[in-house]
Every structure is written in C-alpha cells, then in structure tokens.
Amino acid sequence: MHELSLCQGLITQVQEIAAQHQARAVDCIHLQIGPLSGVVPELLQSAFSVARLHSIAEDASLIIDTCPVRVQCRQCGAQTDTTPNHLVCGSCGDWRTQLLSGDELLLLRVVLNTEQ
Amino acid sequence: MCDTCGCNITPGNRHLLDAPAHGTAIDVLQGLLSANDRAAEHNRTHLNQHRVLAINLMSAPGAGKTSLLEATIDLLQAEFRIGVIEGDLETENDARRIRAKGVPAIQISTGSACHLDAHMVHHALHQLPLAKLDVVFIENVGNLVCPASFDLGHHRNVTLLSVTEGDDKPAKYPVMFRGTDMLLISKIDLLPVFDDFNPQQVQQHMRHLANNAPIMQIAVRHGAQIDPWLHWLREEYRQFQEGLIHGNSPRPRMQNTAATSPAEATPRYRQVSTHTALLPP
Structure with a gap:
C-alpha cells in the first residue's frame, strides 16, 4: 500500500531535477528495487500510472530494475546469491552474513527532454 | 543511506551506470525515501537534544502493543517519564488508554495510510513535552509490511509476534523481521493452547535473516511477565545516555544495509553527486 506514497515522493524528486535542468518533460525514470526493500515493482508501476498524471512526468516511462539478493559470509568470506528469507551463506551455511545487494530502493537516473 | 558519495552503488546496480541513454540523462542515485530519511534525521537530532530515547513498536494488528505499553507504564512510571505516540488508521482509542495511565499520548490518525512516516512523527513530537520526558514509545500502525520501510528518527525497532x-512470521515478512532490534514473543501464556507454536522455530527463522537480535517471551494478562523486556529497556536507556556523552546515539537496524554497510569486499566504483552528474551524450 505504501507504493503510492512512495510514487508521489518520486514525482516530487523528479520535478525538482527537471526544474534544475529547465526540462520541458521527463521521458524516462529509471529505478532499482531489491526484493528486500519492501516494495513490489508491479504495484509501483500501477501506482506510477496514477501519480504521474498532471505532472511533468505525465508521459514518462518507468523502468524498474531488480537485483539479486547477495550475501557475503563473515566466516568463510564466500559471496553467494540467495532468497529474501534465507540470508545464510550458500557455501558454508553460516547465518552470520552481510547483505551485499538486494535491498536497494533507488532512483538511478532520469532522462529529460530539454529541447527548447 | 548516503546519497552523495556513491556508496549506494552495489554489485547489483553498478552495471546500470554504464548503460547508454537517450535524451539528457541525469544520474541521480538517490534513495526513493530520501525526503523521509532527512526528516527522520531531524527527528533523531531533536530527540537527542532532549536526551529522549525513542522506541518504534511494530507488529501485526492485535499482537498486544498497546497492552504491553500499559503494563510497561504501570511498572516503569516511577523510574522513567514516558510519552507515547499512537498510530492508527482511525480512532483515539489507544491514546485514550494510555492517557488513562497519566501519560501524555498523541494520536496520529493516518486515514488510509498503512504506516507512520517521519513527517507525521515530527508533528507529533512537537506536541509532546519532550523536555519533561525520558522515553517516547511510538506505536506504529498494526502492519508487518509497510512500517518496516520508514525510518521515523527513532533509536530502536521493537517487534511483537504473538503466539496466535x-x-x-519472520520467514513470511523478512523485511520487517530483518530490521528488528528486539523481538518480543507476546501472549506466551497462550502457548498451552497454541501448542504448535515453537519459539525455537522463531529463533531459527530470525537467524536465517542474519539477525541475532534478542528474542524474549512476554505475557501481560493476569500478572505481567515482562521483566526481561524491562531489563532490556533500562539497559538501552543507560547505553543511550552514555552514548550521548560521547556524541553517539543508537540507530535502528534498518533496511538498505547493502547500500550503507562497509562492504569489505565491495570496492566503491564511482562518486556520483546528487542531481549533477551528466552522462556524456
């Protein structure tokens, strides 16, 4: 449910960037969402279709990249891909791991139409 | 998350920096919650200035957050000056229950919002007499999903999981339970009835989230069994006050650790400052 409020914040963020660059419109918004971010990409897409209305990003496309859940073992040092609720080392099985990727919630890039 | 030094570039996203783009592409690399995170930092500074420890209580609806607060107030009111912020979609019921104990309580009615955010908490903090308080409990909206994503400016995340x-639950809601600093298994007096609930299993699921947070069993009806929780609170408060002397304050275990923790084996690839890094045409 918080995808809509997240999208409204995103539009505000994008509007500020567009204003700084005197853009006429926003063509594309590129996000990265990890499975452990608590945000569902499909719901974010639906929320975006509502949030973008009557904004400078009204015709923008939203690209969402996901990334693997990857941990590094603090014991044996191995880096392995895993699932969101099983953050144990894929090599030695120890639970003392550090998350390397998988909880990203990032605005990576916007593509602006700056033609005068 | 730091949005300025490029530390949020992880092995999962660095390839995107080299992707070709059309139009005027602006690298941003800013957290989607950066406005909330800024407000949260402001709240934390405000709380630290008043030397007030803030605890974010989260759980599914009905796990016993308000009952725990009532019991805690009864047993700790002589030691600590307590304030409460209550988050619910509707009604002042919970704040009324807390005020009946003689403790200031601010009710945030979120309407349809499923979580508290740092801005809502900011307004509530300004209505509390912080100069006259030691501990503020923020009772989040009953929900195991959305509250986990929002830093409120508090110091610790406490999650309740009732035996019913x-x-x-930790395996089903990994985002929430991965960010837990302290897990309270509540309604433990119902264990004889719900005998398929295995506290050992809870611990196993928590370890699978690489979380070694303490897990305690509590009950608040018919004579509260919450001594370990009270002990933890006293210790947290003591450490909080001690840390302030040295200019430190605790931070809740939060998400986005992949982007913030010092990843020994992950070199930082590129510095990208907010809004300004233009890609070559």
Missing part, C-alpha cells in the same frame, strides 16, 4: 500468529 504462528512461528513462521
């Missing part, structure tokens, strides 16, 4: 919910 089942012992596999």
Whole structure:
C-alpha cells in the first residue's frame, strides 16, 4: 500500500531535477528495487500510472530494475546469491552474513527532454 | 543511506551506470525515501537534544502493543517519564488508554495510510513535552509490511509476534523481521493452547535473516511477565545516555544495509553527486 506514497515522493524528486535542468518533460525514470526493500515493482508501476498524471512526468516511462539478493559470509568470506528469507551463506551455511545487494530502493537516473 | 558519495552503488546496480541513454540523462542515485530519511534525521537530532530515547513498536494488528505499553507504564512510571505516540488508521482509542495511565499520548490518525512516516512523527513530537520526558514509545500502525520501510528518527525497532500468529512470521515478512532490534514473543501464556507454536522455530527463522537480535517471551494478562523486556529497556536507556556523552546515539537496524554497510569486499566504483552528474551524450 505504501507504493503510492512512495510514487508521489518520486514525482516530487523528479520535478525538482527537471526544474534544475529547465526540462520541458521527463521521458524516462529509471529505478532499482531489491526484493528486500519492501516494495513490489508491479504495484509501483500501477501506482506510477496514477501519480504521474498532471505532472511533468505525465508521459514518462518507468523502468524498474531488480537485483539479486547477495550475501557475503563473515566466516568463510564466500559471496553467494540467495532468497529474501534465507540470508545464510550458500557455501558454508553460516547465518552470520552481510547483505551485499538486494535491498536497494533507488532512483538511478532520469532522462529529460530539454529541447527548447 | 548516503546519497552523495556513491556508496549506494552495489554489485547489483553498478552495471546500470554504464548503460547508454537517450535524451539528457541525469544520474541521480538517490534513495526513493530520501525526503523521509532527512526528516527522520531531524527527528533523531531533536530527540537527542532532549536526551529522549525513542522506541518504534511494530507488529501485526492485535499482537498486544498497546497492552504491553500499559503494563510497561504501570511498572516503569516511577523510574522513567514516558510519552507515547499512537498510530492508527482511525480512532483515539489507544491514546485514550494510555492517557488513562497519566501519560501524555498523541494520536496520529493516518486515514488510509498503512504506516507512520517521519513527517507525521515530527508533528507529533512537537506536541509532546519532550523536555519533561525520558522515553517516547511510538506505536506504529498494526502492519508487518509497510512500517518496516520508514525510518521515523527513532533509536530502536521493537517487534511483537504473538503466539496466535504462528512461528513462521519472520520467514513470511523478512523485511520487517530483518530490521528488528528486539523481538518480543507476546501472549506466551497462550502457548498451552497454541501448542504448535515453537519459539525455537522463531529463533531459527530470525537467524536465517542474519539477525541475532534478542528474542524474549512476554505475557501481560493476569500478572505481567515482562521483566526481561524491562531489563532490556533500562539497559538501552543507560547505553543511550552514555552514548550521548560521547556524541553517539543508537540507530535502528534498518533496511538498505547493502547500500550503507562497509562492504569489505565491495570496492566503491564511482562518486556520483546528487542531481549533477551528466552522462556524456
């Protein structure tokens, strides 16, 4: 449910960037969402279709990249891909791991139409 | 998350920096919650200035957050000056229950919002007499999903899991339970009835989230069994006050650790400052 409020914040963020660059419109918004971010990409897409209305990003496309859940073992040092609720080392099985990727919630890039 | 030094570039996203783009592409690399995170930092500074420890209480609806607060107030009111912020979609019921104990309580009615955010908490903090308080409990909206994503500017995340919910909740809601600093298994007096609930299993699921947070069993009806929780609170408060002397304050275990923790084996690839890094045409 918080995808809509997240999208409204995103539009505000994008509007500020567009204003700084005197853009006429926003063509594309590129996000990265990890499975452990608590945000569902499909719901974010639906929320975006509502949030973008009557904004400078009204015709923008939203690209969402996901990334693997990857941990590094603090014991044996191995880096392995895993699932969101099983953050144990894929090599030695120890639970003392550090998350390397998988909880990203990032605005990576916007593509602006700056033609005068 | 730091949005300025490029530390949020992880092995999962660095390839995107080299992707070709059309139009005027602006690298941003800013957290989607950066406005909330800024407000949260402001709240934390405000709380630290008043030397007030803030605890974010989260759980599914009905796990016993308000009952725990009532019992805690009864047993700790002589030691600590307590204030409460209550988050619910509707009604002042919970704030009324807390005020009946003689403790200031601010009710945030979120309407349809499923979580508290740092801005809502900011307004509530300004209505509390912080100069006359030691500990503020923020009772989040009953929900195991959305509250986990929002830093409120508090110091610790405490999550309740009642035995009636089942012992596999941490596996079902990894985002919430990965960010837990302290897990309270509540309604433990119902264990004889719900005998398929295995506290050991809860611990196993928590370890699978690489979380070694303490897990305690509590009950608040018919004579509160919450001594370990009170002990933890006293210790947290003591450490909080001690840390302030040295200019430190605790931070809740939060998400986005992949982007913030010092990843020994992950070199930082490129510095990208907010809004300004233009890609070559």
